[in-house]
Amino acid sequence: MTEGNVTASITERKPKRQSRVLSYLKIMVKDPSAALGLVIVVAFLGWSVIQGILEFLFGTSGPAIALLPHNPFQYNLVVGLHPPDSTYLLGTNANGEDILSRMLYAMPRDAYISIIVVLSGVLLGGLFGIIAGYRGGYIDEVIMRITDAFLSLPALILVIALSVLFHETLGGVILALVIVWWPIYARFFRAQTLRIKNLDFVQAAKLSNVSFLKLFFSYLFINSIDPVVAYAALDFGNVILTYSTLAFLGIGLEPPIPELGSMASNGVGTLPTGWWYAVFPGLAILIIVIGFVLVGDRMQDIVSNRINY
Amino acid sequence: MDSRTIAFIIRRVIYAIFTLLILIVFIFTLIHIIAPNPLALARLYAGNPHASQSELIGIEKKYGLNLPIYDQVINYIKDVFTGNLGYDYLHDQPVLKLISEYLPITLEFVLTGIVLSVIIGLFTGAYAAARRRKPADYTIKGIYLATWSMPTFLLAAVLQLYIAYDLKLLPATGMVDPTLKPPPNVLAFPLLNAIYAHDWIYASSVIHHMILPTLSVALLSFGVITRLTRSTMLDIMDMDYFRLTIMKGIPRRHAVYHVALRNAAIPLVTYIVLAFAYAMGGAVVIEDIFSYHGMGYYIVQAVYNLDYPGILGTTIIIAVAVIVANLVADILYGILDPRVRLE
């Protein structure tokens, strides 16, 4: 505990003024695990944007597969269930398609689904949560009981049931995820609104006849967002996990487009021979989700002021 | 029990019933949005895309699908509360009967797994909190973050691959050695049936098949329990009463495991429910991988065959199970921690 030779100059350093985002980022990368998480997340999102644009423009051929090591849709039964080697880094599936290429092709979809679901969760949750917290009374009671009902159920089971009702299409899966995902955000926003609605600046805004929309966005929404963002960062991972589990069960697939969860599902069918087919897609999900969890975990520490020790 | 406790319990029961009502009304509304006319509804209820016209009309009559909407809501709610979850035409049996067969099989390994993870998670969480910012803490954090982020299918597949296929220690799939004759079904739970009938060979086969699914559930919920225990412990260790305990001259170790852990164990009852709900979702995948024929198997069957009565019935029953678990946890919490009732 004792340490004598500390120079006084360190203590008298003046902090530079900087934007909140930048200072958060700076605190974040000081923690090696959060920095690792950030690297994973940036790599995943970066790849998803580039490859996603190519897929959007060119579909399943030409430039859309130019960045991949192999053509992910090329049947080659000669090398069916080929173990990993220097040509096929992660091996091939029963049709001889390159697993790494198929995984890379599948990733943008996980990225955009998680973004859609989390963003709509934040917006819908923000809407209902702020109304509940701001208005109070029976509106609050009704909204909170509904969120209670949703939150007390296993999310996965509910998403499966809704997806089946929506005919197991990809759009149906996304809609099901959105329906199940907002209540937790409503809880966050409500708690924050209760905290800030009686603060001076909100009261002042109310007295000066600011329009409700402006009050809603510029005052209540913006000032509630910190803990929400921290949770949302972690939540991208949750959405990816849930979506890949649905894909594992064969819900929301659009053949021939590959999906990480359904690849793992097919891979399990080849066990014990094709272990690489079962393990690598799942491992990719694990790494992506860990990236989001590490970033989110650190952000929660930062916004709840637990960074000191 | 004093009147305040009883009032508290009654309030919680009303909340639970209300939660279930909201869910039922929500599902009902959804069904009616998706299937806007009686015939479409009948097709949904049939759970069989190839149902004939006369079959559909029969279903329409049977469920009163052409009645005014408020009559239908009341009937639907009545049906659910009386246990009438519809008829599964695929299996040609009432949904409730199928569930009463499948649910105990799932509960058997899920609950065992939860108990296991609670015992382990509680102590690893407390240990991590006590060793905060030390290597042990980081190691435990690494493990629980990994299990937390792990897709269930990867976890189950790796266990199956390594323990069953590689080491050949345990069977990879199935619920019991199929050559054995099952004991009479008295207690619904296969293992308990075998124990009740003193059929030790059958019981040992069931246990052998149950270990990997149970382990999967335990690892899955280990992350939730450890993480929440650790953060609750850390919150408590920042409290004045914890510091006062140390200040009195109580060794830190004793303060951590007797004062902090004892207080942290109270909110744990709600975490267990959280882990239970999470594990019930995970069970779908786990049963699929280990070819275990429980609730998850039934759900996957229903998903493949667009069997709506089956899927809605299982959802409602799992919801009821979780709501009841929540209710028990709330009441336990209220009894363990008298401060709650003051709210």
Add this chain to the structure above:
Amino acid sequence: MLLSIKHLNVWYNTVAGKYKVIDDLNLDIDQGELVSLVGESASGKSTLGQVISRMLPPVGITSGEVILDGVDVLKLSEKEMTKIRGTTVFMIFQNPLNSLNPVKRVEDQLMEALAIRNSRMNIQMTVEEARNEVIKALASLRLPDPEKIMIRYPHELSGGQVQRVVICMALLLRPKLLIADEPTTALDVTIQAQVVKLLKDLNKDTKMTIIFITHDVGLAYVLSDRMLVFYAGRVMEQGQTVEVVKNPLHPYTSGLLASIPSSPKHTGKLYSIPGSPPSYLSLPAGCKFAPRCRFAFERCFQEEPSYIKKDNRLIRCWLYE
């Protein structure tokens, strides 16, 4: 000499940077003294209490000597420290609402304190004797119906009652040094006065040495023999309470006194020191109070004053060199 602190420095090493929260603190306290530490929040006064009782959060780094009852507590292992906590040094905290273990009855928590004392002093006591001792202690704190209080849970007590139960713990442990960290801040004014009186009686009747940490100069004046005025981790002025209050030397002390409505220096209108305390991350060079000081001159901004002795007092101010 019960407590002798020499050249104590404390830093916090956080992600936001490493900063000094106590700078070159020297303090000697004799058996039976009642000393108060006065200052605004985050001025370092609570940190000192945590250093003496070794309850500093893990980010804290210390240098110097804190000799308590003949041993340097900074050099003790956690295990050795545990043996002197409670009976040699005991600290009570600000927030009465969570000062007691919520799942244990008051009786169990008080009996535990007595058991620690007895085992260290090798005193044998039956449960019945111990119970009577606890009841006697509670009654001496003018808690009505001690028998009833004993079987209650903490959440069933009022803030004032909890704080008295905690003081009762101190009474049972009989520490050589009691550190009271803002024990009255969260209480009503009337109950505040009662608790202060209890501490004063404790000091007088049992010769217990007390360090009283407060932001309220008025309370410090009523209670203590000696007073240390903290600002930005520095002891700006240190001396006999009566002398300091009657004739403050440091400009910060006089500012602090002038801002209390009931102080003898009060002139009729409410005064407050201009500006606000500096952040530890961006302390000014030179005297830390200079930017807010009416009398500051060039030297104050360049060089930090060390302790200057004047009339039996220690002051960190260039005015008195």
